Amino acid sequence: xxxIQQLGHxxxxxxxxxxxxxxxxxxGIYSPQYEDKEVQRYIHKQFxxxxxxxxxxxxNNDYWLHLMQGLAQQLPWQADSELEVLDxxxxxxxxxxxxxxxxxxxxxxxxxxxxxxxxxxxxxYQQHHSQHHCTALQLNAEAFIFAPEQFDLIVGGAILHxxxxxxxxxxxxxxxxxxxxxxxxxxxxxMGYQTLSLILRQLWEMNKQSHFGKIERPIIQLxxxxxxxxxxxxxxxxxxxxxxxxDDKWLFSRPYFEEIGKDLGFESVHCYSxxxxxxxxxxxxxxWLRLQFGKDxxxxxxxxxxxxxxxxxxxxxxxxxxxxxxxGVLFKKAANKL
Ligand SMILES: C[S@@+](CC[C@H](N)C(=O)[O-])C[C@H]1O[C@@H](n2cnc3c(N)ncnc32)[C@H](O)[C@@H]1O
Numbered sequence: 001x002x003x004i005q006q007l008g009h010x011x012x013x014x015x016x017x018x019x020x021x022x023x024x025x026x027x028g029i030y031s032p033q034y035e036d037k038e039v040q041r042y043i044h045k046q047f048x049x050x051x052x053x054x055x056x057x058x059x060n061n062d063y064w065l066h067l068m069q070g071l072a073q074q075l076p077w078q079a080d081s082e083l084e085v086l087d088x089x090x091x092x093x094x095x096x097x098x099x100x101x102x103x104x105x106x107x108x109x110x111x112x113x114x115x116x117x118x119x120x121x122x123x124x125y126q127q128h129h130s131q132h133h134c135t136a137l138q139l140n141a142e143a144f145i146f147a148p149e150q151f152d153l154i155v156g157g158a159i160l161h162x163x164x165x166x167x168x169x170x171x172x173x174x175x176x177x178x179x180x181x182x183x184x185x186x187x188x189x190x191m192g193y194q195t196l197s198l199i200l201r202q203l204w205e206m207n208k209q210s211h212f213g214k215i216e217r218p219i220i221q222l223x224x225x226x227x228x229x230x231x232x233x234x235x236x237x238x239x240x241x242x243x244x245x246x247d248d249k250w251l252f253s254r255p256y257f258e259e260i261g262k263d264l265g266f267e268s269v270h271c272y273s274x275x276x277x278x279x280x281x282x283x284x285x286x287x288w289l290r291l292q293f294g295k296d297x298x299x300x301x302x303x304x305x306x307x308x309x310x311x312x313x314x315x316x317x318x319x320x321x322x323x324x325x326x327x328g329v330l331f332k333k334a335a336n337k338l
Contacts, residue, residue: 002017002018002021003015003016003017004016004017004018004030007030007109007135007137008084008107008109008133008135009084009107009150010084010107010109010146010147010150010151011146011147011150012145012146012147013145013146013147014032014145015032016030016031016032016033016137016145017030017031017032017033018030019031019115019138025119026115026119028122028135028136029115029118029119029122029136029137029138030135030136030137030138031115031137031138032138032139032145034113034138034140038140039113039114041244042113042140042142042162042163042164043113043114043162043247044245044247046247047091047113047114047116047117047247048114048116049116051092051114051116051117051119051120052116052120054091054092054117055091055092055117055120057291058091058092058094059092059094060094061094061097061098063094064094064095064097064098064157065098065101066276067098067157067186067274067328068095068098068099068101068102069101069102070274070328071102071155071184071328071330072102072103074270074330075153075182077103077152079102079103079104080104080105081103081105081106081152082105082106082107083103083105083106083107083152083153084106084107084150084151084152084153084178085099085103085106085107085108085109085151085152085153085154085155086108086109086111086146086150086151086153086154086155086176087099087108087109087110087111087154087155087156087157088111088139088141088154088155088156088159088169088173089111089112089113089141089156089157089158089159089162090110090111090112090117090118090121090136090157091112091114091117091121091157092117092120092121092124093110093120093121093124093125094157095155095156095157096108096110096121096125096134097124097128097129099155100129100132100134103153104132105133106132106133106153107133107134107135108132108133108134108135109134109135109137110125110134110135110136110137111136111137111138111139111141112138112139113138113139113140113141114138115138118136118137118138121136122136141156141159141160141163141169142163142164142165142168142169143168143172144169144172144173144175144176146172146176148175148176149175149176149177149178149179150176150178151176151177151178151181152177152178152181152182153181153182153183153184154173154176154177154181154182154183154184155183155184155185156169156183156184156185156186157185157186158186158187158188159185160185160187160250160252161187161188161233161248161249161250161251161252162247162248162249162250163249163250164238164239164243164249165238166250167260170183170260170261170264170331171264173331174264174265174266174331174333177333178333179333179334179335179336180332180333180334180335181332181333182330182331182332182333183330183331183333184328184329184330184331185328185329186274186326186327186328187250187252187326187327187329188233188248188250188251188252188325188326188327189251189252189253189254189271189324189325189326189327190233190234190251190252190253191253191322191323191324192280192323192324192325192326193230193233193251193325194230194234194251195281195311195323196230196280196281196284196285196325197226197227197230197231199281199285199307199308199311200223200224200226200227200285201223201227202307203215203223203304203307203308204220204223204224206303206304206307207220207304210301210303212301212302212303213301213302213303214301215300215301215304216299218293219289219293219295219299219300222288222289222292222293226288229246229248230251232246233246233248233249233250233251234251236256238250252327252329254271257269257271257329257331258271261331265333265334266331266332266333266334267332267333267334268330268331268332269329269330269331269332270329270330270332271327271328271329272324272327272328272329272330273320273321273322273323273324273326273327273328274324274326274327274328275320275324275325275326278312278313278317278320279309279312280312280320280323280324280325281308281311281312282297282305282308282309282312284325285297285308
């Protein structure tokens with residue numbers, strides 16, 4: 001099987017192979033060829049055997065278009081720029097297809113550890129976006145294989161919180177960026193999610209006393225599970241065995257990114273809220289109910305909906321802007337010193 005050390009304009013430090021030589025269905029997906037064991041240490045059933053279900057459940061073009069447009073407004077490039085872009089943890093392509101809209105002339109490497117998800121991405125790309133330039137690469141986000149200073153822009157949509165060591169990905173992003181390049185990530189933040197987890201706890205405590213209708217038992221069980229998972233995710237040490245089974249490992253904070261960015265030498269780090277509505281908590285609980293049960297907030301008793309609404313209204317607009325559950329973080333690499 002022939003190995004190559006160049007993907008388009010990008011130089012690699014480690015050779016990759018076209019998986020088409022192993023399975024013709026996978027032609028056009030490149031890989032350094034990981035052992036199954038290594039892949040399974042990082043990702044589980046939902047991203048592997050259940051990839052098709054995951055991709056259809058989480059496809060959300062409008063949301064990602066909105067995020068990429070918001071990002072492009074903060075970047076210095078015109079829409080017709082021919083950028084070298086790396087998308088980390090592309091999954092089935094939400095971030096990739098939105099990036100095509102913002103920078104249609106760019107060359108994008110869509111990378112993920114999951115070959116089944118990359119295959120769904122590849123098929124959608126070939127059917128609907130083949131006028132754009134994209135290469136699919138199986139890549140562990142904690143172990144880059146790129147030569148230094150290859151990319152203008154690195155984007156990761158909901159990837160860092162799945163990793164054991166996101167700081168490794170940030171360090172390697174710094175190295176792989178050209179001077180004056182940017183790295184942008186969209187991730188869950190502790191401030192908003194831990195407030196939300198307290199609301200879930202209040203709801204199940206209030207439910208015990210309620211004489212005005214009860215929350216359905218499976219929903220209470222979901223709230224309890226989420227509360228437990230969210231508590232674990234705030235902790236920065238991910239060496240406990242339980243994290244080997246948890247796809248979602250982290251909730252981040254502004255100081256976490258600011259300190260790492262400063263230590264790595266980034267010129268600036270900017271964290272910002274991704275919420276466009278005033279109903280942060282109601283929106284997220286609604287999303288959980290939809291993903292888990294195909295239900296919405298109307299399935300909660302009135303007192304529970306009123307409590308969530310009260311919490312959403314409790315904070316002023318300026319505090320809400322700090323209280324994000326989902327946030328963007330934008331790192332800028334400095335120009336070379338003359
Ligand atoms: C929440 S999904 C996000 C997918 C896509 N960016 C989107 O927004 O739809 C997270 C993705 O990260 C990938 N992933 C998890 N751990 C990884 C790792 N160590 N290296 C590369 N990809 C990983 C998963 O396979 C999955 O596709």
